[in-house]
Amino acid sequence: MTTLTKTEDAPAPSGSESFLSVRDLRVQFSTEDGIVKAVDGLSFDVERGKTLGIVGESGSGKSVTNLTILGLHNPRTSTIDGEILLDGKELVTATEKELEQLRGNKMAMIFQDPLTALSPYYTVGRQLSEPYMKHKGASKKEAKDRAIQMLEKVGIPQPKVRFDDYPHQFSGGMRQRAMIAMSLMCDPDLLIADEPTTALDVTVQAQILDLLKDLQQEFGSAIIFITHDLGVISHMADDLLVMYAGRAVERGSVKEVLHEPKHPYTWGLLSSMPRLDGDIHEMLTPIPGTPPSLLNPPTGCRFHPRCAFTGEVMGTLCTDTRPPLADGRASACHLTAEQKQTIFIDKIQPRLR
């Protein structure tokens, strides 16, 4: 985003200032094969108490972004540029000690696979109490009471007994509930949920999603919800960021992005998904090709090798100029607004019925 100006966000008429603000974030990893540009110039804002959904395929940089916010990358192999402001505090340049104060306290994370994210060596209760004792200076007794209260809140039966259980004694859904309880122990202002339900069955997923939503209303945390499932995101998020190959390609409220998508990649995602009430005789319309390697990403717009609409753009804009993503509701595409409108109405919308 070269056109980035530090203007206040236009789309928030309520005047609520952003609580987390990421500006022109670049994350690079040096590997044996070369430098991987995992995130390339990403900017977004999260408001207090709101949910930002980030969707994208594997390798689009959504998890990398969030590990960067938490400061979990190895500084020896990664280069991080840009700005991450959490409640006015700069995180990119923060020391390890400062980050430690924030992690588990002001910001917490729910991981995809609770079996690997929970330690098999300690009881669930101990793992829940630890951050509370560390950050809030609570006694063991207070931490235990708090942990039992949280376990009950997330729907674990007999929380007093289960407090002393090990993670392997919990079922998959229960483990994810325990993870949620753990992340909420210190009442964090920011919760990052990285594919929290991908490993779960649909009926359990539905329970966990509703639980997370209701808990958010109670705790008022801001949530960054990462997933590859557009259905899940339409259920969970207020705002949506679509990522492709390390860049944001479209941004807006969930309704705007899903009802009137403006980027060819979002069109592709929506029309390649079968729907429960769709026409069964209609073939799916997949996106041709495969996601690019980030070792050697395409020039210009990174989606251009898979895009069906490059022909409608003048000259070689798509192949040599990176399309800018404006603030607010925007899509990073060289097509003009009218072109997007006509293509969506004529070609894309009929497929989604």
Place this chain on the structure above:
Amino acid sequence: MSDNLTLPAQKGSTDTSKETLLEVKGLTKHFPIYGGFPIKRKVGAVQAVDGVDLTVGVGESVGLVGESGCGKSTTGRLITRLLEPTAGKITYLGKDITRASRRQLAPVRSEIQMIFQDPYSSLNPRQTVGTIIKSPMEVNGIEPEGGREKKVRELLELVGLNPEHYNRFPHEFSGGQRQRIGVARALALNPKLIVADEPVSALDVSIQAQVVNLLQKVQQELGIAFLFIAHDLAIVRHFSQRVAVMYLGKVVEVGDRDSIYNRPRHPYTHALLSAVPEVAIDDEAEDRERIRLYGDVPSPISPPSGCRFRTRCWKAQDKCASEEPPLVQISGNRDGHLTACHFPEDPTTEARAEDVVLDPALKALEKDAAGESGPKVTKG
């Protein structure tokens, strides 16, 4: 939404009168659990599949859905005889193959092929793509017209890969391309039935549609019957004319596509459909019922007595614990739509007057929220 579905439904119900290709009766697989010291004895059994009845017609595509651990993959492996069934009967084209020996099975094996879930572990990394696709023909001593290599190149072209890539190794391909190689291998012997075990769930969303379209093309153009095992209900609906829903080793409901997706009767089918997260493209798309179950699937080592779903069911009564509901056609169901339930639901997926929320934590939170903010709509 229902009017554009009336046509395929009629087609679906006539499909059941088609010639039967594969028939499964009372199929059972119990994996023994050994324990004790010093002599290990059988102390129990995982009842992975427990009395499954299923038919697949010639050229028909049957979907098998259910959550993890419900026995759908085991059923697929029993049908391909990769596992030995504990009890039950598998009939292929009128021939009983349940206990057939290796030699008796050889001609049948080539007609029933399998596509696996993980395109990374199901291809031998030391063999070239050509060798991988050719080997089923070598094993069965089949010499196609123009030689095996020509056939392999044709197959590669059919599944949308470059025939020039004949000598490449699997690691040179992406996940979606590898799954295409798996499809080409399954097609090498001109099978009559393909058991596809979660063929797209390991792939990215944009690639899933490519493989689903390929399978659909193969099914329609070559007339191959499919047993399509998946947990994604939307993909199964897209692909299958008939659908069977499994829960804890049993088929709880089976019927044509329209019956299962628009007129389900079993509470579990209702719960499963309502749990699918759908993209709300229109504003009016929110008229689906909302059911939130509690807890996970019980252990198949000691499944609940009677109806296996009763521990998570909101309609369960004493009868459900004592008597196992048979898989029968309930009055009001179409032909071939069978349900195993004592107290079936109404055949609709429309929103109910009151949501079914069994999760106590969710219930408590929603009560609080409703109490605080007055008449709050709790619809998802």
